[in-house]
Each structure stands twice: as structure tokens, then as C-alpha cells.
Amino acid sequence: MPSYEVHYFPAPGRADLQRMLLEVGGASYTNAFLEYMTTWPAVKETMAFGMVPKLTVVESDGSRKDLFESSAIEAYLAEALNLMPGPTAFERAEALSVISALAELEDKVRLSLWLPTLDERKAAHATYCTETVPRYLKYQERFVRGDWYFGNKMTVADLKLYQLYLWYEDMYSSSGQNPFKVLAADFPKLGKIITTLDKGKAGEYARERRDFGKFGWNVEDWKFTPK
Amino acid sequence: MTTYELHYFNAAGRGDMSRLLLDFAGASYKNVLVQNADWGTKKDTTPFGKVPVLVIKEADGSTKELAESAAIEAYLAEVLGLVPGSSPFERAEALSVVSAFLDLEDKLRTASTGTTSEERKTAHEKALAETIPMYLKYQERFVRGSYYFGDKVTYADLKLYQIALKLEEMYGDSSPLKTKAADFPKLTKIVETLAAGKAGDYTKNHRIIGVLKWFKDEWKWGFAA
Numbered sequence: 001m002p003s004y005e006v007h008y009f010p011a012p013g014r015a016d017l018q019r020m021l022l023e024v025g026g027a028s029y030t031n032a033f034l035e036y037m038t039t040w041p042a043v044k045e046t047m048a049f050g051m052v053p054k055l056t057v058v059e060s061d062g063s064r065k066d067l068f069e070s071s072a073i074e075a076y077l078a079e080a081l082n083l084m085p086g087p088t089a090f091e092r093a094e095a096l097s098v099i100s101a102l103a104e105l106e107d108k109v110r111l112s113l114w115l116p117t118l119d120e121r122k123a124a125h126a127t128y129c130t131e132t133v134p135r136y137l138k139y140q141e142r143f144v145r146g147d148w149y150f151g152n153k154m155t156v157a158d159l160k161l162y163q164l165y166l167w168y169e170d171m172y173s174s175s176g177q178n179p180f181k182v183l184a185a186d187f188p189k190l191g192k193i194i195t196t197l198d199k200g201k202a203g204e205y206a207r208e209r210r211d212f213g214k215f216g217w218n219v220e221d222w223k224f225t226p227k
Numbered sequence: 228m229t230t231y232e233l234h235y236f237n238a239a240g241r242g243d244m245s246r247l248l249l250d251f252a253g254a255s256y257k258n259v260l261v262q263n264a265d266w267g268t269k270k271d272t273t274p275f276g277k278v279p280v281l282v283i284k285e286a287d288g289s290t291k292e293l294a295e296s297a298a299i300e301a302y303l304a305e306v307l308g309l310v311p312g313s314s315p316f317e318r319a320e321a322l323s324v325v326s327a328f329l330d331l332e333d334k335l336r337t338a339s340t341g342t343t344s345e346e347r348k349t350a351h352e353k354a355l356a357e358t359i360p361m362y363l364k365y366q367e368r369f370v371r372g373s374y375y376f377g378d379k380v381t382y383a384d385l386k387l388y389q390i391a392l393k394l395e396e397m398y399g400d401s402s403p404l405k406t407k408a409a410d411f412p413k414l415t416k417i418v419e420t421l422a423a424g425k426a427g428d429y430t431k432n433h434r435i436i437g438v439l440k441w442f443k444d445e446w447k448w449g450f451a452a
Binding site: 097 | 277
């Protein structure tokens with residue numbers, strides 16, 4: 001059985017889903033944290049594309065191999081940890097299609113994070129929550145094929161949904177604006193997936209090993225800041 | 228024999244790479260072009276309200292569909308033999324190269340979001356001088372042989388080729404792959420080899436540019452009549 005190292009900053013960010021996959025998949029892993037101002041600049045050039053996260057796979061014979069780019073890491077771990085709907089190329093691609101659509105929704109909020117004034121940020125987040133999110137989630141709700149996205153088996157698609165829910169909690173719980181909660185009546189199947197994951201290993205990860213106390217949502221300023 | 232339909236707008240955009248894979252591999256496929264006027268009706272018939280959508284028709288008559296360009300490209304690469312190997316790690320490594328290029332494409336889209344052509348020009352000039360060469364530097368370092376993964380063409384190489392086409396369309400002779408070709412000998416060789424073969428045939432004979440064009444004085448994409 002291999003073990004894994006997740007190389008990233010001490011924040012959920014773009015490593016959250018892969019850590020969740022490792023936890024839910026019962027894999028042995030450690031976090032190798034990088035500090036943005038100190039250790040990161042020294043190792044940036046050692047990363048294949050100058051970016052993190054990096055996943056190091058440590059085989060039982062001690063050999064190591066590195067994988068970069070969060071979408072590639074997530075696809076790899078989902079397959080290696082039996083969190084894909086099935087073994088065929090099509091089944092795996094369908095799971096990737098759900099993740100891709102949710103990632104597109106996730107990316108749409110990033111612009112709001114960087115708007116220069118507080119009023120602009122608040123307004124952009126409000127529009128995102130009330131208009132953009134439901135437009136995307138309506139297709140997600142329609143896609144769900146059972147208790148989970150792909151029927152009876154929990155997969156990376158369900159975990160991606162939960163990871164997005166958690167990020168919304170980071171940003172919106174203080175203002176009661178998490179669209180998954182505000183619009184819960186419109187998305188019952190998605191809500192049920194989140195509630196079920198919250199009660200199991202994914203929820204335990206979220207509460208105990210997802211946040212490292214270094215960054216947080218600044219509720220006065222509507223941005224993430226170091227603590 | 229499996230046949231494919233690629234449903235997308237009459238444009239290169241997010242359909243180009245899938246068309247290139249199908250064409251390069253000699254798959255039996257057809258383009259179903261979605262006209263802007265028909266999009267309103269079609270949108271909700273797609274899994275996530277978007278195109279491209281790939282329709283797969285198996286020899287036994289069964290049909291299935293796949294949405295999202297990233298998923299379609301990963302799927303086609305695998306079934307058309309355009310991955311480095313069959314193991315999950317090898318497939319993920321190819322995906323990592325493509326993902327880094329998708330990141331670059333996102334940065335170029337952002338450069339066109341400024342509201343004036345002056346802002347957009349400044350953003351694109353910075354991309355040309357700094358961002359694109361930075362991304363290409365890491366790509367050049369990654370290449371492990373005649374192609375990204377040694378001796379065999381994979382969709383990583385074809386993604387580079389598609390990026391080269393896009394940079395040429397946007398920047399012409401100012402494309403960093405031309406102005407800084409000496410810094411990127413391995414990438415240049417891959418693009419030239421592919422251009423001389425089936426990928427070049429696709430570009431000359433089957434590539435759809437359609438109604439979406441780069442307006443160079445405006446520094447953005449737009450619809451041409």
C-alpha cells in the first residue's frame with residue numbers, strides 16, 4: 001500500500017479535495033506544509049509547473065513519484081482509492097465531468113475575492129450566491145442518480161460537492177449566506193449528499209484536519225486573511 | 228465501430244481540442260454545430276447547460292453522452308490511444324500537462340476582461356513578455372523525449388499544438404513560441420512535427436474557426452458576421 005505526501009500551504013485551498021479523498025479513502029498521508037514567504041520561493045522551481053499542490057506517492061519499496069496539478073491529482077487519487085463510479089474510461093470521465101462543472105462554478109467566485117473595495121466585494125458575493133450558484137446547481141441536482149451522484153456508491157463527485165459546500169461555509173457562514181443552506185429547498189438531492197457526508201469521515205476531516213489555523217475569513221473585510 | 232458526434236458552436240473555442248483528437252486518431256466523427264439562435268432551446272438538453280457535449284454511438288447501437296471539455300478530452304485521449312500508458316498514474320501525468328496549459332488559457336482569458344482596449348492591450352503585452360514565456364519554460368523542461376512522454380504522441384503534445392494555433396491566431400508573429408523559439412527547442416520541434424503530419428492536415432482541412440475570431444486591435448475575441 002502506498003503512502004502519500006500532500007505538498008501545499010497550511011490552508012484547504014487547492015489541496016482540500018485531495019486531502020478529503022485520502023481521508024475518506026483510508027490512505028496513509030502526511031501534509032508537507034510550505035510557507036508562502038519563506039520555504040515556498042526556495043522550492044517553487046522544483047515543481048514541474050512552478051505551482052503547488054504536489055502529491056508525492058511513496059510506494060512500499062520506498063520509491064517516490066510526484067504528480068502535479070490539482071485536477072490530475074484528484075483524478076489519480078479517486079481512481080487509486082476506489083472513489084470513481086467504475087473502472088471504465090467512460091465512468092471515470094463522467095465523474096470528471098461533474099467535478100469540472102462544479103470547479104467552473106467555484107472559479108466564478110474568485111473574481112469577487114479580489115475586487116478592490118468592500119462594497120464591491122459584498123455586492124459581487126451577493127450576486128454570486130443568489131444568481132450564479134442556483135443556475136449551476138440546478139443542473140447538478142438534475143444529474144444526481146440515487147443517494148449519491150452515481151447511484152449507490154459514494155464517489156469523488158460527491159466529495160467535490162462537499163468541498164465546495166465547505167468553502168462556501170468558510171466565506172458565508174458568518175453572514176448566513178451559504179447558498180446550499182439558503183436554497184436548500186430547491187436542491188434536496190444535493191443537500192442530502194452534503195448531510196450524509198457531514199456525518200461520516202468527510203465531516204470528521206472537515207472539523208478536525210481541514211483547517212490549520214493560519215488563514216481565515218475576515219468578516220469585516222470580506223476576504224481571506226492570515227491569522 | 229464506435230462513432231462520435233461533437234456538439235459545439237460554430238467556433239474553435241472549447242471544441243477545438245476534442246475535434247483535433249478525433250481527427251488525429253482517425254476516429255469516425257461528425258461535428259454538430261450549434262447555431263447561436265438554437266442555443267436557447269438546446270441548452271437545457273445538455274447535462275450542465277453547456278457545450279461541448281460528446282455523443283458516443285457504439286457498434287451495438289447504444290448511445291451515451293459526455294459533457295465538459297476536460298472530461299471529453301481525457302476520455303477521448305484514453306480510448307483513442309493518446310495517453311502515455313494505461314496506468315492511472317501515467318494518464319494523470321498527461322492530464323497534469325494539459326491542466327497547466329488550461330491554466331495558461333484562463334490567464335489569457337482574464338487578460339481580455341478589461342473594459343477598454345488600452346487595458347486589454349497592456350494585459351496582453353504583459354502576458355506576451357512574462358506569463359506565457361514563464362508557462363512555456365516549465366513545459367520545455369518537462370518534455371521527456373521527442374514527445375512529452377518519450378517516443379509516442381499523446382494528448383499532451385496535441386494540447387501544445389492547439390495552444391500554438393491559438394497563440395498564432397491571437398498574436399501572429401509576436402507569439403512567444405516564435406519570438407523566443409530558441410528558448411523552447413523541444414516544444415518547437417513537437418509543434419513542427421505535428422504540423423507536418425495529421426495535426427497539420429486537421430488544421431488545413433477540418434478545423435472549424437467559424438464565427439469566433441480574435442479582433443487584434445481590440446485585444447479580445449468576438450463574433451464576426
